Amino acid sequence: MIQKSETRKEEIVRTAEALFKKKGYSAVTMRDIAQAMGIKAASLYNHIQSKQQILSDIIIQIGEQFTEGMAEIVAAENITSIEKLERIIKLHVQITMENPSKMATMNNDWMHLEGKLDYYLQLRRNYEESFRQILKQGIEKGELKAVNPEIILFSILSTLRSLYLWIPKREDIIKENLLGKLSQVMLTGVTA
Amino acid sequence: MIQKSETRKEEIVRTAEALFKKKGYSAVTMRDIAQAMGIKAASLYNHIQSKQQILSDIIIQIGEQFTEGMAEIVAAENITSIEKLERIIKLHVQITMENPSKMATMNNDWMHLEGKLDYYLQLRRNYEESFRQILKQGIEKGELKAVNPEIILFSILSTLRSLYLWIPKREDIIKENLLGKLSQVMLTGVTA
């Protein structure tokens, strides 16, 4: 298997996103990032254009990954709404397991985007709208409870968006089917 | 009804927390806060000791409110675990409706606490541990599904901690029983 090794720029982004996760974009300085790599701040600029570009790279990459994933789910045929919800949950778990720090950065620091803020917001609105449509169809078909879809949307999405906080700490839980149990709790509740 | 009018310091905190909610503690400057009040940054120091004190006031006040609320729930007798969960949900909805910006600040900027970080973390650990105990009792008594309590805890708490994002935008939903519907979705799920 050929493995393209990490470029220096990717290394910087990876270092930066770990710091962003801990303290947030605004509280992390270029000197912090440089120090974590064992070099001086000015050296970073041989590889990246600006601090803002690091943020933008992180958020847009993940945002587009969600957009693609949701498009596939929407396009899936012969599938119940419940199964679509399960696939949404799976999408979040997968992306979060592979990029916990990027997820933290997207969730917490999107408002510091400068050039690409509007684009990001559009991706997010579209994603949420697709989610809403799936819920509405589920209610129409009688597969979901007839509760205000906004409440369901809020409730599920809040949990999924917080996954980055828990996944890195709970390797144990993950290995034994986080996905199945999480789906069970979110879809069928907790009462016996 | 006698109404103690807001002190200047409280006005500053209220202005600051709204800005913290939008951009986060680190991205808000003392000049931002001052400008929002129509005065100069130096004037703030007639009323407060430091930027850090503003943050600390906000977070500790809310943190202690949760601690007190949870203590009452734990102490309640002749109550099922389900009813305890409902009271936890009610506690979050109430505090969040009354202090959406403070909730945002506590959730997003606690890591920037300097003097009182350890105290805050202790409050939070105790709160989560009480929550966990309630879940375990519920499972033992057969009132809750026998799912790993960590997953239930994570799932419910994620939703409750995100309430600050939605409550200010959804006056409509709130008036017609947010509490009941949210409890329904979180406790009994969404499948029909």
Next chain:
DNA sequence: CTACAAAACTAACAATTGTTAGTTTGACTT
């Protein structure tokens, strides 16, 4: 009208910020 306290102001500080310019290092290739 005067006195006093609250709350604003101006001016400045030392530290830190993101970033640029120009230079040096060090590992390969020829």
Next chain:
DNA sequence: AAGTCAAACTAACAATTGTTAGTTTTGTAG
């Protein structure tokens, strides 16, 4: 041995940061 090129370095900048000191304004009670 000489040349090349990525990637590090030093030094500096202009702007912004939280905060302080000292002074003036404002409103109210005697």
